[in-house]
Amino acid sequence: MPLHSIETIAPKLRARLAAVCGAVLLSLVAIVFARCGELAQAGFARAQALSPYAPLVLTPAIFVIVVHLTRRWYPEARGSGIPQAISAGHNPGAGATGPLISLRTSAAKFAGTIAILCVGGSVGREGPTVQISAAVMAAVHRWLRVPVTAGVIIAGGAAGVAAAFNTPLAGVAFAIEELASAFEQKVAVFVMAAVMISGMVSLGLAGDYVYFGTMSQALPVQDMIIVAPLAGVVGGVAGGLFSRTLIAFAWAGSPVLAWTRSHPLVLAGTCGLVVAVMGVATHGQTWGTGYETTKALLGGEDASLLFGPAKFLASLATALSGAPGGIFAPSLSVGAGLGRLLAELIPAAPAGAVVLLGMAGYFTGVVGAPLPASIIMMEMTAERSMILPLFATALIADWISSRVCRPKLYHALSRQFSGRPARPE
Numbered sequence: 370m371p372l373h374s375i376e377t378i379a380p381k382l383r384a385r386l387a388a389v390c391g392a393v394l395l396s397l398v399a400i401v402f403a404r405c406g407e408l409a410q411a412g413f414a415r416a417q418a419l420s421p422y423a424p425l426v427l428t429p430a431i432f433v434i435v436v437h438l439t440r441r442w443y444p445e446a447r448g449s450g451i452p453q454a455i456s457a458g459h460n461p462g463a464g465a466t467g468p469l470i471s472l473r474t475s476a477a478k479f480a481g482t483i484a485i486l487c488v489g490g491s492v493g494r495e496g497p498t499v500q501i502s503a504a505v506m507a508a509v510h511r512w513l514r515v516p517v518t519a520g521v522i523i524a525g526g527a528a529g530v531a532a533a534f535n536t537p538l539a540g541v542a543f544a545i546e547e548l549a550s551a552f553e554q555k556v557a558v559f560v561m562a563a564v565m566i567s568g569m570v571s572l573g574l575a576g577d578y579v580y581f582g583t584m585s586q587a588l589p590v591q592d593m594i595i596v597a598p599l600a601g602v603v604g605g606v607a608g609g610l611f612s613r614t615l616i617a618f619a620w621a622g623s624p625v626l627a628w629t630r631s632h633p634l635v636l637a638g639t640c641g642l643v644v645a646v647m648g649v650a651t652h653g654q655t656w657g658t659g660y661e662t663t664k665a666l667l668g669g670e671d672a673s674l675l676f677g678p679a680k681f682l683a684s685l686a687t688a689l690s691g692a693p694g695g696i697f698a699p700s701l702s703v704g705a706g707l708g709r710l711l712a713e714l715i716p717a718a719p720a721g722a723v724v725l726l727g728m729a730g731y732f733t734g735v736v737g738a739p740l741p742a743s744i745i746m747m748e749m750t751a752e753r754s755m756i757l758p759l760f761a762t763a764l765i766a767d768w769i770s771s772r773v774c775r776p777k778l779y780h781a782l783s784r785q786f787s788g789r790p791a792r793p794e
Contacts, residue, residue: 402497451526461522472508494658494698541564542741601761607681609770609774611703659699700731704732730765
């Protein structure tokens with residue numbers, strides 16, 4: 370449509386058209402991103418089966434190449450993507466026209482994340498989907514000559530969460546708790562509309578699926594009283610340590626960390642080697658998102674006791690490397706591994722239910738968002754009978770994690786893109 374024709378449309382109608390078109394387009398991008406991620410992991414699995422030790426060389430090499438290209442040409446594409454969306458939302462005027470949520474940065478985020486998945490990196494696509502979706506929503510608003518406000522960026526990010534996990538309620542909750550510091554009613558309506566539209570598009574194209582499959586392992590009250598606090602404490606401590614380490618590497622003034630930051634390619638190669646060693650040592654269980662192992666554990670199947678600790682190290686190494694990629698899915702896998710360890714301590718409790726609480730505890734401990742964590746777990750497993758123990762676990766984990774790492778991870782990391790200092794307290 371020519372620009373002069375666009376400008377003849379009433380402003381309110383243009384705003385609604387931008388919201389609808391943006392939500393539809395970002396959901397399509399999220400579906401393509403998900404499919405490319407699946408193909409990347411499947412391709413790596415086939416290659417690794419042919420040459421089990423090749424990743425010891427290939428993975429560090431690709432980490433170095435991707436980090437070099439990202440730092441040299443697309444620095445705003447590094448890491449998760451959620452901190453970038455938060456930073457852009459704090460200053461929507463500059464964020465809408467700057468590189469944080471530009472289509473150029475989003476394309477680099479897309480390609481970089483897929484490249485890391487192609488060599489077994491422990492990354493997820495959910496955080497990158499938030500940044501990419503915010504960029505798509507902002508771009509559509511610019512094309513239709515509609516002002517890009519904080520609400521536009523928040524709605525795009527929230528719809529990205531919903532499209533990535535097929536969890537619309539979690540998208541709204543995540544927007545409230547993580548993306549928006551001041552959540553007004555007008556923004557809430559925009560967010561819910563964007564999430565609903567993107568969800569309908571995803572439902573129509575990808576089908577009505579439950580991310581981890583339907584789970585049916587309720588936890589008796591007597592077990593809940595034991596497992597929920599235990600999962601909350603363990604998840605809160607481990608998640609808090611993960612977050613504190615990432616923030617320290619980003620901001621701490623220690624000479625060792627300062628030297629590490631000044632040699633990013635050495636760090637990237639070392640982190641890639643750690644990821645490769647963990648993958649080889651666990652016979653491939655820690656490669657990529659860890660989805661298959663996590664789904665098996667939720668179904669009550671067995672996995673190595675080393676899965677949780679090894680996945681923790683692989684995820685931490687990948688996040689520290691500076692490569693594009695999210696921590697959502699890897700955090701769920703680490704939590705599942707920790708739940709597997711807790712299930713050994715409480716053999717009478719349903720193993721799948723303990724694993725689910727381990728996921729909720731660790732995920733909350735990392736992101737510091739108990740409400741979205743609980744809703745995400747419920748929607749991804751369709752297990753509504755676990756909502757009370759999930760909330761209890763998440764609240765305990767959030768309190769414990771805040772004692773280990775006071776700043777919230779995404780908000781602290783967002784300061785890298787706005788120049789404000791943030792150090793662990």
